[in-house]
Amino acid sequence: MAVLVTRPHPDNETTATALRARGFDVLLAPMLRFEPLPFRDDADAGYGAVIVTSANALRGLESHPxxxxxxxxxxxxxxxxxxxxxRSAGFTAVMSANGDATSLRDAVLAAVKAKQIRKSxxxxYLAxxxxxxDVAGELGGRGLTVVTCTTYRMAAVSDLPRAASEAFAANQVEAVLHYSRRSARAFLEAxxxxxxxxxxxxxxxxxISGTxxxxxxxxxxxxxLAAPSPDENALLGVLERALRP
Known part of the structure; x- marks a missing residue:
C-alpha cells in the first residue's frame, strides 16, 4: 500500500524521501506543473525588502541575470x-515567519515597527x-508600498500517471497528500x-490546511484530515498517527 503525493516536482521528491524514512511506500502524481515567467522589475526602485510566499517564486528568479x-x-x-x-538561491538576510500568510504579514509589520526595514x-513581492x-493588499492597507512581481505559474495537470490510476483501481493506495486548493481540485478532475x-x-x-x-x-x-499547522512536518505527523497508530 502506498501514499500518493500530489505535490509538484521537485518538492514532491523531498516529500517522498521523508515518507520513505517513515516506512511508507510512495507514488508520485504531481497535479500542478511549475512554469517560470519572465522576471521584470524596476532596477532603480530601491526596494527595502523581499517577500516570498513560495519557494517556487525563487525558482522563477533563477534565470534572471x-x-x-x-x-x-x-x-x-x-x-x-x-x-x-x-538561502540556497543566494539571499543572506532571511527571516522565516514559521507559518502562513498571516504570520508573514505580521512579521513584515513588526520589522517596520522595529525600524529593521524602512517604511518609505x-x-x-515575488509571487x-x-x-x-492578497498579501500585497493587506500590507498596502497598513501604509506600505508593495510591488508584486509574478515569477512563475503553476499549470494544472489533467491526467493521473498510469501507475497511479492502476494503483487506485487495484486498491493499492492507502492515503493521498494534498498541498493546495488548486492541486486538490486538479486531483479531483484527474x-x-x-x-x-x-x-x-x-x-x-x-x-496541509483546513481550506x-x-x-x-x-x-x-x-x-x-488537516494538519494542525500549514507545514509538511505537521501533515506527515497527522498521516503517521492515522495510519501507524
Missing amino acids: GGHRLFELPLFAVGHHTASAA RPLL GSDLAR VRAAGVEISALAILQGC VASILREAGATQV
Missing part, C-alpha cells in the same frame, strides 16, 4: 522550506500567477477522468 542584486536585501519567507530555498521603501491570499474517483475518495485524504480539506469533503471524501 539581474536577480542577484536582490540578494543583498532582507527577505521575509512564509516558512522554513521557503526560507531554506531563499517599497517591498518586492505566482494565482494568489490564494481521478474523475481516469474513472477511479470512488476508490480515490474512499481512502484517507491528508491536507484544502474542505475541497475534498465537498467532493464526497469521508476520511479527511
Whole structure:
C-alpha cells in the first residue's frame, strides 16, 4: 500500500524521501506543473525588502541575470522550506515567519515597527500567477508600498500517471497528500477522468490546511484530515498517527 503525493516536482521528491524514512511506500502524481515567467522589475526602485510566499517564486528568479542584486536585501519567507530555498538561491538576510500568510504579514509589520526595514521603501513581492491570499493588499492597507512581481505559474495537470490510476483501481493506495486548493481540485478532475474517483475518495485524504480539506469533503471524501499547522512536518505527523497508530 502506498501514499500518493500530489505535490509538484521537485518538492514532491523531498516529500517522498521523508515518507520513505517513515516506512511508507510512495507514488508520485504531481497535479500542478511549475512554469517560470519572465522576471521584470524596476532596477532603480530601491526596494527595502523581499517577500516570498513560495519557494517556487525563487525558482522563477533563477534565470534572471539581474536577480542577484536582490540578494543583498532582507527577505521575509512564509516558512522554513521557503526560507531554506531563499538561502540556497543566494539571499543572506532571511527571516522565516514559521507559518502562513498571516504570520508573514505580521512579521513584515513588526520589522517596520522595529525600524529593521524602512517604511518609505517599497517591498518586492515575488509571487505566482494565482494568489490564494492578497498579501500585497493587506500590507498596502497598513501604509506600505508593495510591488508584486509574478515569477512563475503553476499549470494544472489533467491526467493521473498510469501507475497511479492502476494503483487506485487495484486498491493499492492507502492515503493521498494534498498541498493546495488548486492541486486538490486538479486531483479531483484527474481521478474523475481516469474513472477511479470512488476508490480515490474512499481512502484517507491528508491536507496541509483546513481550506484544502474542505475541497475534498465537498467532493464526497469521508476520511479527511488537516494538519494542525500549514507545514509538511505537521501533515506527515497527522498521516503517521492515522495510519501507524
